[in-house]
Amino acid sequence: MRRTDDCFIEELVAETLSENVSSEQKKHEHDEARQTQGDYSANMKRVGMFYYAEEKLFSPFLLAGKVVSGVVVYVDESSQHGLIASLRQKVMQWSRDYFFIEVDEGSGIANTALINKIARRMRCYADAAQYCFAFALDGIKAGEAFLPSEQELEKVRVNLEEVNHALRQIKRADLFDDVYYLSSTTRTSGGAVRMNLFNGDVRCDVKNYVGHCVRPFMAF
Numbered sequence: 001m002r003r004t005d006d007c008f009i010e011e012l013v014a015e016t017l018s019e020n021v022s023s024e025q026k027k028h029e030h031d032e033a034r035q036t037q038g039d040y041s042a043n044m045k046r047v048g049m050f051y052y053a054e055e056k057l058f059s060p061f062l063l064a065g066k067v068v069s070g071v072v073v074y075v076d077e078s079s080q081h082g083l084i085a086s087l088r089q090k091v092m093q094w095s096r097d098y099f100f101i102e103v104d105e106g107s108g109i110a111n112t113a114l115i116n117k118i119a120r121r122m123r124c125y126a127d128a129a130q131y132c133f134a135f136a137l138d139g140i141k142a143g144e145a146f147l148p149s150e151q152e153l154e155k156v157r158v159n160l161e162e163v164n165h166a167l168r169q170i171k172r173a174d175l176f177d178d179v180y181y182l183s184s185t186t187r188t189s190g191g192a193v194r195m196n197l198f199n200g201d202v203r204c205d206v207k208n209y210v211g212h213c214v215r216p217f218m219a220f
Contacts (some may be wrong), residue, residue: 044079045220047072047159048166051084053139053218062169069138070218071166071173074155082220083152085163086145087138087173089215092127094182094192094207099124102189105149108217111184112146128182128192128214135216145216150185150193150202152217157197180205180212 049058053069062068068087075082101118103111112129119126132147148156156163160176167173180194180203187193191204194212205212 045072045075045082046079047075047082048162050166050170051218051220053141053144067139068170069140071163071170073159073163073217074152080220083148083155084218084220085156085176086135086140086216086218087167087170088135089174089176089181089213090131091211092131092182092214093210094126094128094205094212095119096125096127096208098190098207099126100189102186104185104187106151108146108148108152108184109219111149115147115184129184131214132216140216140218145218147182147184147214148217150183150195153181153183153195153197154200157195157200160197174215176215177213182212182214 043058045058046060049060049072050062050068051058051070051072052063052066054067057063057066058072070084070086073083073085099115099119099122101115103114105111105114112133115126115129116133118124119130129147132145134142135145136142156176164175167175176197178196178198180196180201183193183195185193186207187204190207192207193202194205195202
């Protein structure tokens with residue numbers, strides 16, 4: 001039996017967001033420590049680079065004998081942090097039973113963690129978020145990927161031509177198509193945000209609609 005009590009959901013949201021803040025703080029502290037130790041790679045990351053998850057390696061060209069896991073789709077001003085898109089995409093629904101929840105933390109990692117946690121507690125399906133979190137192909141381990149937010153899909157849209165150019169070099173990779181991609185952002189409790197990366201069109205659709213693409217992302 002599902003629990004739909006608003007107070008219950010609010011408590012879960014607050015609890016999960018608190019955990020996310022703690023996790024982000026630890027990551028920030030870890031990054032500062034690495035910078036202090038001079039442990040960062042001398043090579044600056046850039047859009048279109050190939051990512052090898054098993055070696056945690058970035059390369060501007062394909063490496064013989066190694067399994068490429070994804071392509072860099074966005075890099076921030078530091079040239080050390082950004083987003084990676086996996087090579088696979090799948091047509092599916094956001095949630096087969098609607099799963100009424102409103103989420104917009106701006107971060108796909110935070111959104112996905114929150115969606116999956118509350119879905120488990122409420123015994124609901126959050127198909128897209130659960131698929132991305134469990135994604136384990138091409139050297140990527142379960143728990144490393146997430147369903148990107150609306151803001152993160154927009155970052156890909158800006159670099160779409162360069163990203164698809166890199167994907168074309170990988171025989172088994174799916175290109176980003178002229179279709180709608182689901183995000184982990186919801187503007188209403190019953191609708192999920194979808195975006196067409198070719199024209200930037202953004203809409204909010206019912207969560208159980210099957211016909212939009214889902215693509216797992218990773219952050220670095």
